[in-house]
Amino acid sequence: MLEIVFSDGKIGPKAVKIIGVSENAKLTSEALTAEELKLVKKAVAQAGFYGKKGSFVEVFGSSGKIIVAGLGEKPDALALQNLGGALVKKLFKDCVACYYVEEIKGCKLSLEEIAHNIAFGLMIGSYRFDKYFTKKKQEEYPSLEQVIFKVRNPADVSDNFKDFAALSNAVRYARDLCNEPSNYLTPEVFADDIKRLEYLDLDVEILGQKELEEKEFNMLLSVAQGSSKEPRVAIIKWHGNPDFDGWDCGLVGKGVTFDSGGISIKPANGMWDMKGDMTGAAVVVSSLKALALQKAPLNVIGIVGLVENMPSGTATRPGDIVSSMSGQTVEILNTDAEGRLVLGDCLWYVQENFGVSRLIDVATLTGATMRALGSEYAGIFSNDDKMADALIKAGEQTGEKLWRLPMNDAYNKMIDSDIADMKNIGGANAGGSTAACFLGRFVKKDCAWSHLDIAGVDKEEKGTPLCPKGATAFGVRVLNKYLRTL
Numbered sequence: 077m078l079e080i081v082f083s084d085g086k087i088g089p090k091a092v093k094i095i096g097v098s099e100n101a102k103l104t105s106e107a108l109t110a111e112e113l114k115l116v117k118k119a120v121a122q123a124g125f126y127g128k129k130g131s132f133v134e135v136f137g138s139s140g141k142i143i144v145a146g147l148g149e150k151p152d153a154l155a156l157q158n159l160g161g162a163l164v165k166k167l168f169k170d171c172v173a174c175y176y177v178e179e180i181k182g183c184k185l186s187l188e189e190i191a192h193n194i195a196f197g198l199m200i201g202s203y204r205f206d207k208y209f210t211k212k213k214q215e216e217y218p219s220l221e222q223v224i225f226k227v228r229n230p231a232d233v234s235d236n237f238k239d240f241a242a243l244s245n246a247v248r249y250a251r252d253l254c255n256e257p258s259n260y261l262t263p264e265v266f267a268d269d270i271k272r273l274e275y276l277d278l279d280v281e282i283l284g285q286k287e288l289e290e291k292e293f294n295m296l297l298s299v300a301q302g303s304s305k306e307p308r309v310a311i312i313k314w315h316g317n318p319d320f321d322g323w324d325c326g327l328v329g330k331g332v333t334f335d336s337g338g339i340s341i342k343p344a345n346g347m348w349d350m351k352g353d354m355t356g357a358a359v360v361v362s363s364l365k366a367l368a369l370q371k372a373p374l375n376v377i378g379i380v381g382l383v384e385n386m387p388s389g390t391a392t393r394p395g396d397i398v399s400s401m402s403g404q405t406v407e408i409l410n411t412d413a414e415g416r417l418v419l420g421d422c423l424w425y426v427q428e429n430f431g432v433s434r435l436i437d438v439a440t441l442t443g444a445t446m447r448a449l450g451s452e453y454a455g456i457f458s459n460d461d462k463m464a465d466a467l468i469k470a471g472e473q474t475g476e477k478l479w480r481l482p483m484n485d486a487y488n489k490m491i492d493s494d495i496a497d498m499k500n501i502g503g504a505n506a507g508g509s510t511a512a513c514f515l516g517r518f519v520k521k522d523c524a525w526s527h528l529d530i531a532g533v534d535k536e537e538k539g540t541p542l543c544p545k546g547a548t549a550f551g552v553r554v555l556n557k558y559l560r561t562l
Contacts, residue, residue: 077199077202077248078198078199078202078220078221078222078223079221079222079223080195080198080199080222080223080225080237080241081222081223081224081225081234082191082224082225082227082230082233082234082237083224083225083226083227083230084226084227084228084229084230087174087224087226088172089139089140090140090171090172091140091172091173091174091224092140092141092142092143092167092170092172092173092174093107093108093112093140093141093142093143093173093174093176094142094143094145094163094173094174094175094176095107095108095142095143095144095145095175095176095178096144096145096147096151096159096175096178096180096190096194097127097144097145097146097147097180098127098147098148098149098150098151098180098181098182098183099126099127099128099129099146099147099148099149099182100126100127100149101127101180101181101182103116103117103120103144105176105178106176106178107176107178107226108142109139111137111139112135112137112139112142115135115137115142116133116135116142116144119133119135119144120133120144125144125146126146127146127147127148128146128148129146129147129148129149129151129155130146130148130158130162131145131146132144132145132146132162132166134166141170143163143166143167143173145159145162145163147159147180147183149182150182150183150184151180151182151183151185152183152184152185153185153189153193153473154193154473154474154475156183156185156190156193156194156197157193157194157196157197157200157475157542158197158540158541158542159194159197159541160193160194160195160196160197160198160199160201160541161197161198161200161201161202161540161541161542161543162197162201162541163175163194163197163198163201163223164198164201164202164218164220164541167220167223168218168219168220169218169219169220170219170220171219171220171221171222172220172221172222172223172224173220173222173223173224174223174224174225174226175191175194175223175224175225175226176226177190177191177225177226177227187227187228188227188229188232188233188236191225191227191233191237192233192236192237192240193240194225195223195225195237195240196240196243196244197541197542198223199240199241199244199248200244200247200248200542200543201541201542201543202218202220203247203248203251203543203544204218204544205251205252205255205544205546205547208257238370239370241369242366242369242370243366243370243552243553243556245365245366245369246362246363246365246366246369246549246552246556247362247549247552247553248549249358249361249362249365250355250358250359250361250362250547250549250551250552251543251546251547251548251549253266253269253354253358253361253362253547254351254352254354254355254358254534254546254547254549255546255547256351257351258333258334258350258351258384261333261351261354262305262333262384263300263305263306263307263308263331263333263382263383263384264305264306264308266308266310266331266333266354266357266382267282267308267310267382270282270310270312270361270380271310273312273361273364273365273368276365276368276369277368278312278313278314278364278365278368279312279313279314279315280310280311280312280313281310281311282308282309282310282311283308283309283310283311284306284308285306285307287309288307288309291401291425292399292401293307293309293381293401293421293422293425294398294399294400294401294421295398295400295401295406295417295418295420295421296309296381296383296417296418296421296422298392298396298398298408298417299332299338299383299385299392299411299414299417299418300383300384300385301390301391301392302338302339302385302386302387302388302390302391302392302411303383303384303385303386303388304386304388305333305384307381307382307383307384308382309379309380309381309382309422309425310357310361310378310379310380310382311377311378311379311426312360312361312364312377312378312379312380313375313376313377313378314364314367314368314372314374314375314376314377315375316367316368316371316372316373316374316375316376317373317374317375320375322375322431322433323375323376323377323430323431323432323433323434324374324375324376324434324559324562325374325376325377325432325434325435325436325559325562326376326377326378326379326426326427326430326432326434326435326436327360327363327364327376327377327378327379327435327436327437327438327555328360328378328379328380328419328422328423328426328435328436328437328438329356329357329358329359329360329361329378329379329380329381329422329437329438329439330353330354330355330356330357330380330381330415330418330419330437330438330439330440330441331354331356331357331358331380331381331382331383331418332350332353332354332383332384332385332414332415332418333351333353333354333382333383333384334350334351334353334384334385334386335350335353335385335412335414335415336350336385336386336387337385337387337411337412338385338386338387338391338392338411338412338414339387339391339392339393339394339411340394340410340411340412340413341387341412342412349535352440352534352535352547353385353415353440354382355438355439355440355530355534355547355549355550355551356380356415356437356438356439356440356441356528356530356551357380357381357382358547358549359438359530359549359550359551359552359555360378360379360380360438361378361380362549362552363376363378363551363552363555363556363559364376364378366552366556367556367559370556370560372559372560374559374560374562376559377426377430377432379422379425379426380422381418381419381421381422383414383418385411385412385414391411392408392411393408393411394408394409394410394411395407395408395409396408397495397496398417400420400421400424400518401420401421401424401425401428402420402421402424402517402518404497404498404517404518405496405497405498406420406493406496406497406498406499406500407493407495407496407498407499407500408499408500409499409500409501410500410501413500413501413511415439415440415441416441416500416511416514416515417500419437419439419441419515419518420514420515420517420518421518422437423435423437423515423518423519423525424518427519427520427523432523433522433523433524434463434523434524434525435519435523435524435525435526436467436525436526436527436528436555436558437515437525437526437527437528438528438530438551438555439527439528439529439530439531440529440530440531440534441508441511441527441529441530441531442507442508442511442529442531443507443531444506444507444508444511445481445507445508445529445531445532446531446532447532448481448508449479449532449533450532451532451533451536451537452477452533453477453478453479453533454471454476454477454478454479454528454529454530454532454533454550454551455478455479455480455481455508455528455529456468456478456479456480456481456526456527456528456529457480457481457482457483457508457509457512457515457516457526457527457529458480458483458525458526458527459483459516459519459524459525459526460524460525460526462524463524463525463526464480464526466558466561467526467528467554467558468480470554470555470557470558470561471554473557474553474554474556474557475542475553476533476550476551476553476554478528478554481508481509481512482509483509483512483513483516484509487502487506487509487510487512487513488510488513488516488517490502490503490506490510490513491510491513491514491517498514498517500514502514508529511529512527512529515527528551530550530551533548533550534547534548534550535547535548536548
């Protein structure tokens with residue numbers, strides 16, 4: 077993995093020099109000699125470069141390679157993170173590079189914050205999932221090994237970067253989980269990998285088939301019963317504040333390691349993406365990992381339901397009725413609306429057994445939310461305005477944007493069943509809202525709750541500076557920002 081170093085010492089002559097310039101700012105830098113500055117100014121003039129965000133000029137001189145990066149008019153933390161990610165491609169074949177941290181016109185961030193955000197962008201932007209390539213040529217892999225940040229107080233800057241490094245680790249971990257194929261990442265394997273995180277002082281409990289039956293995870297079990305792979309539920313606890321007996325927040329994640337749709341089987345085209353229907357669980361687990369690595373002074377509990385939804389002679393049938401852990405009965409009209417069944421039991425369990433009064437669930441839940449918001453926003457549904465506003469603000473700060481969608485009595489009525497307490501689908505319209513209302517029936521009145529529907533933002537189709545094609549780990553950054561403000 078790419079190494080980030082903060083230094084005030086002499087930089088080797090083979091290191092690529094990088095300087096940042098805001099829009100229409102005068103081009104000056106202590107990093108460049110008079111000869112280099114003259115060369116750079118000439119190249120900038122020839123290229124028509126004026127510091128526009130995302131623009132670059134590369135200069136090759138006797139002293140080596142120099143990259144001038146455009147930062148835009150008023151660069152903020154997100155702009156600097158995106159610069160870090162964009163630099164990954166520019167430095168693909170360079171072993172060592174050095175970014176000279178200097179004041180940026182129009183930027184309100186300190187020199188330390190500038191260094192941290194660019195470095196964070198480099199770390200998550202350099203992520204690759206190359207595990208299953210066997211014939212990829214060596215030259216197709218990046219050779220960038222190290223980026224040095226030239227700063228004045230490297231020891232302090234390095235120490236204060238630990239939280240960013242921890243968050244980067246968690247984002248990369250979530251992407252690894254989501255990119256794994258379902259024949260490797262079964263519910264059992266996923267649970268075993270979560271158990272491994274106890275080395276970080278996380279307390280992990282794994283519930284197997286027998287325990288799930290005893291504890292009446294009946295809705296979750298109904299999803300899993302068509303598969304030869306037994307389900308698991310993982311309960312992960314981070315006790316970062318030993319002086320507090322309760323929980324600051326509970327996190328719940330949907331972990332359907334493969335979703336065929338069950339008897340209500342999905343179309344073949346695109347079904348391969350259903351290996352990512354466990355993204356909510358990956359985000360929850362990785363969020364707990366981030367808190368542990370950061371030694372965050374919080375108490376947070378996570379619970380993830382890990383199942384495989386398959387059609388077989390033992391699978392749940394459309395029309396079946398299941399009695400949930402809460403005692404409410406559910407008529408299952410569509411076995412492809414399975415995530416809400418998994419989440420419902422998990423939501424109830426964490427409230428009943430741990431007294432959680434603040435809950436957030438994360439799931440790739442509905443195509444309806446994806447069609448409404450595309451890949452720009454995740455949907456947020458909530459019974460608490462203050463919590464929703466705080467999460468939306470955290471999303472704006474991290475670039476993981478949330479858009480609040482409605483829940484009301486009319487949508488809730490749409491999931492009333494003729495022969496049971498509720499049905500698991502509400503009809504052709506407002507699918508995101510009716511799914512949220514379904515979950516809301518498993519949230520107690522005194523519990524502040526938000527549901528994040530990340531369908532549509534869980535996967536990157538083209539690649540961005542901060543994420544290559546594939547899993548995005550959307551949710552890890554926004555949850556970390558929100559939780560660290562509690």
